[in-house]
Amino acid sequence: MTAEYKVLGEVAVITLANPPVNGLGYATRVGITDGLAKANADDAVQAIIITGAGKAFSGGADIKEFGTPKAIQDPNLLSVILALEASAKPIVAAIHSVCMGGGLELAMGCHYRVAAPGTSIALPEVKLGLLPGAGGTQRLPRLLGVETALNMIVSGEAVKSEVLAALPGQKLFDHLAASAESLFDEALIYAKSVAGKRGDALPLVRKLPCQHPQGDAYFQFARNMVGGMSKNYPAPLKCVDAVEAATKLKFDEGLAEERRLFTMLMFTPESIALRHLFMAERAASKIPDVPDDTPKREIQSVAVIGAGTMGGGISMNFLNAGIPVKILEMKQDALDRGIATIKKNYEAQVKKGKLKQAAYEQRMALLTTTLSYADLKDADLIIEAVFEELGVKEQVFKQLDEVAKPGAILASNTSTLDVDKIAAFTKRPQDVVGMHFFSPANVMKLLEVVRGAKTGKDVLATVMGVAKKIKKTAVVSGVCDGFIGNRMIEQYSRQAGFLLDEGATPQQVDKAIEKFGFAMGPFRMGDLAGNDIGWAIRKRRATERADMKYSRTADKLCELGRFGQKTGAGWYDYQAGKRDAIPSQVVLDLIAQHRKDEGIVPRKISDEEIVQRLVYALVNEGAHILEDGIASKSGDIDMVYLTGYGFPIWRGGPMHYASQVGLYNVAEAMKRFAKNPRDDGKFWEPAPLIQKLVADGKSFS
Ligand code: T1G
Numbered sequence: 001m002t003a004e005y006k007v008l009g010e011v012a013v014i015t016l017a018n019p020p021v022n023g024l025g026y027a028t029r030v031g032i033t034d035g036l037a038k039a040n041a042d043d044a045v046q047a048i049i050i051t052g053a054g055k056a057f058s059g060g061a062d063i064k065e066f067g068t069p070k071a072i073q074d075p076n077l078l079s080v081i082l083a084l085e086a087s088a089k090p091i092v093a094a095i096h097s098v099c100m101g102g103g104l105e106l107a108m109g110c111h112y113r114v115a116a117p118g119t120s121i122a123l124p125e126v127k128l129g130l131l132p133g134a135g136g137t138q139r140l141p142r143l144l145g146v147e148t149a150l151n152m153i154v155s156g157e158a159v160k161s162e163v164l165a166a167l168p169g170q171k172l173f174d175h176l177a178a179s180a181e182s183l184f185d186e187a188l189i190y191a192k193s194v195a196g197k198r199g200d201a202l203p204l205v206r207k208l209p210c211q212h213p214q215g216d217a218y219f220q221f222a223r224n225m226v227g228g229m230s231k232n233y234p235a236p237l238k239c240v241d242a243v244e245a246a247t248k249l250k251f252d253e254g255l256a257e258e259r260r261l262f263t264m265l266m267f268t269p270e271s272i273a274l275r276h277l278f279m280a281e282r283a284a285s286k287i288p289d290v291p292d293d294t295p296k297r298e299i300q301s302v303a304v305i306g307a308g309t310m311g312g313g314i315s316m317n318f319l320n321a322g323i324p325v326k327i328l329e330m331k332q333d334a335l336d337r338g339i340a341t342i343k344k345n346y347e348a349q350v351k352k353g354k355l356k357q358a359a360y361e362q363r364m365a366l367l368t369t370t371l372s373y374a375d376l377k378d379a380d381l382i383i384e385a386v387f388e389e390l391g392v393k394e395q396v397f398k399q400l401d402e403v404a405k406p407g408a409i410l411a412s413n414t415s416t417l418d419v420d421k422i423a424a425f426t427k428r429p430q431d432v433v434g435m436h437f438f439s440p441a442n443v444m445k446l447l448e449v450v451r452g453a454k455t456g457k458d459v460l461a462t463v464m465g466v467a468k469k470i471k472k473t474a475v476v477s478g479v480c481d482g483f484i485g486n487r488m489i490e491q492y493s494r495q496a497g498f499l500l501d502e503g504a505t506p507q508q509v510d511k512a513i514e515k516f517g518f519a520m521g522p523f524r525m526g527d528l529a530g531n532d533i534g535w536a537i538r539k540r541r542a543t544e545r546a547d548m549k550y551s552r553t554a555d556k557l558c559e560l561g562r563f564g565q566k567t568g569a570g571w572y573d574y575q576a577g578k579r580d581a582i583p584s585q586v587v588l589d590l591i592a593q594h595r596k597d598e599g600i601v602p603r604k605i606s607d608e609e610i611v612q613r614l615v616y617a618l619v620n621e622g623a624h625i626l627e628d629g630i631a632s633k634s635g636d637i638d639m640v641y642l643t644g645y646g647f648p649i650w651r652g653g654p655m656h657y658a659s660q661v662g663l664y665n666v667a668e669a670m671k672r673f674a675k676n677p678r679d680d681g682k683f684w685e686p687a688p689l690i691q692k693l694v695a696d697g698k699s700f701s
Helices: 026-041 077-085 102-109 124-128 136-144 146-155 161-165 183-193 215-227 237-247 251-267 269-283 309-318 332-350 357-365 389-402 419-423 457-469 486-503 508-515 520-529 530-543 553-559 586-599 609-626 634-647 654-661 662-672 688-695
Strands: 005-008 011-016 047-051 089-097 098-100 112-115 119-120 300-307 325-328 367-370 381-384 410-413 434-437 446-450 473-477
Touching: 005 026, 011 026, 011 183, 026 047, 026 077, 026 237, 026 419, 047 102, 077 089, 077 102, 089 102, 089 183, 089 215, 089 325, 098 102, 102 136, 112 183, 112 325, 119 161, 124 237, 124 269, 124 553, 136 146, 136 237, 136 251, 136 357, 146 215, 146 237, 215 237, 251 654, 269 634, 300 309, 309 325, 309 357, 309 389, 309 434, 325 332, 332 357, 332 367, 381 389, 389 410, 389 419, 410 609, 419 434, 434 457, 446 634, 457 473, 486 508, 486 586, 486 609, 486 634, 508 520, 508 609, 520 530, 530 553, 553 586, 609 654, 609 662, 609 688, 634 654, 634 662, 654 662, 662 688
Parallel strands: 011 047, 047 089, 089 112, 098 119, 300 325, 300 381, 325 367, 381 410, 410 434, 446 473
Antiparallel strands: 005 011, 434 446
16 A cells, blocks of 8 residues: 554554655555555544655645546545545645645545645646546536636646635635745644634535636636637637536536446546656656666756857756856857847747746856857766757867866757767767757747657756756657658658649648648748758758658749748748748649649649548658657557647657558558659658567557
């Protein structure tokens, strides 16, 4: 069992002990009910405290149990909470650190709640595509009022215990402890103060009234507000339904309605996807052959080489985390421009109220600059963000090899170059690693950590720890052209071009994939990022990868100088100073002429084919990436596409989505596309990994 029981005088103490966050898994639930039975059977016991060991009171239901029989095995969470509520003796929940989801629902089933200040209180189930399924939608409104409760349930965001304790009329907390350190002692005193209470003298949350003065009007307003969030997944609106039920039904009927809604959501593809991503995000930080206890190097100071867009954005990540940064540039004016951009970014945040002036000043105080490599000699981590050309990287790393202190980590922000070749420019390849940030580097969550053949395991462990500190989702990639994300988007872009050759228009392709859920289709994205970037890569690849065919439309577009928004015209036309993409007759004529030149008779292409060709191209290349060992888990690839390329979160990432469609169906579609004369055919042969999974009746894990 993972709940401990002891008796201190007349008070029994049940302590949840299921690290890391006291998830309310089966063994813990058994421990609670066993402890409760013992306490109620022991005449010496007059009151009961329930609390959590370690770094949480409880992080809620054990997400790792979801989808397994244990998740619903009795005693299920609802029955545990009902047992607490029915206890003959008073129960005090002593809450600290984290009290979320089922953990908060458990506490609300107790008679009293004593909380430490600084405790994160939340019902975050909506972030998993669910709603609180163990009484949260029925009890929280009774304790905090309908509006405060609904806001917390629909947002899933955490609120600090002292903030809630200060709300007028709140009944969630009976006592706020002076500190986390004194919590248990104060809970013990509180328990003794109520020890004699029995029967009707024991406060039950279910007996509290629950109504809203404007009733229907308020919930209609709430539905209108939440409607936008629910466009792609049902959970937020169901949260409103459940809370409304609390104001209209008797408690047990409301509980039943909540259970019905929760069970329905549990099996929606959106919730399955969101729960997959919750686990995938945490699994991404685990590197199969790098144990969690691998020693990490101390990173107390960072140097960034290059004060351009990437260098400035990278620097801001560390300044935001309170880590001093020294930026090196070769020329003073480039340095001045870079610093001015950083200041402008922070000042914009201050203006929007997203950053306090004092915090802005603190960050700038951590920033220093230099024109000399010699000044980087004390940096623990040095990240170069210079021009994307191997010769330039060679100069940088040879200099770093001379000046960087022993044990300094030397990282390249390269997005396509070979990290092994870069490491070979130094005498310390074990200290060299890729840290591929995505632009804008201070905004995008994704960080591809590129592991060279000789990169040390402690270097990897250190960089993964740094990534968490600067709030990045780090995914480890092996060395290949394009690592994980750009290697996959290459195939996605190829299919986008072929679709134009065969009969689609840029706006049709963009609209189809944006309807699927991508933030932006390939052609609007090209116009935003600059079509000349892909043009340069294709020119480079023309020699290195002559076997890879492309539609020539993108090159012909660039030959007209139509690089996108920055030139006022790309796949779309743009009015001066505006970003609205206007379908372009010039582009349609260019595509029509190109089809004539190629002897292609255009055909009508369905939106379904567009989505399949684009998404399955990602899936097939993702499977090859797994076969090549470039990524170690399919969930890593999902995290890359979610956090770096705008894949719709409620679909769980390309690999998870393919598993939900069914790999057999995906493979059959690929075989149909392989008959396409335009393509190089062999690309669409389902990857061997996919064929094996289909043969074994399995999916990506
Ligand atoms: N169940 C199982 N494991 C969990 C967990 C949970 N609820 N929450 C976190 N973990 C694991 C996580 O996988 C990782 O494991 C480790 O704890 C540290 O997590 C009926 C149905 C609690 C604020 O949604 O928000 O209750 O990778 O890196 O940054 O209504 O985890 O080390 O093996 O995130 O300190 C509702 C989700 C569940 C809370 C801690 N609860 N968790 O943050 O650590 S559904 C949640 C969090 C529910 C009921 C419904 C955060 C945290 P590993 P971490 P952290």
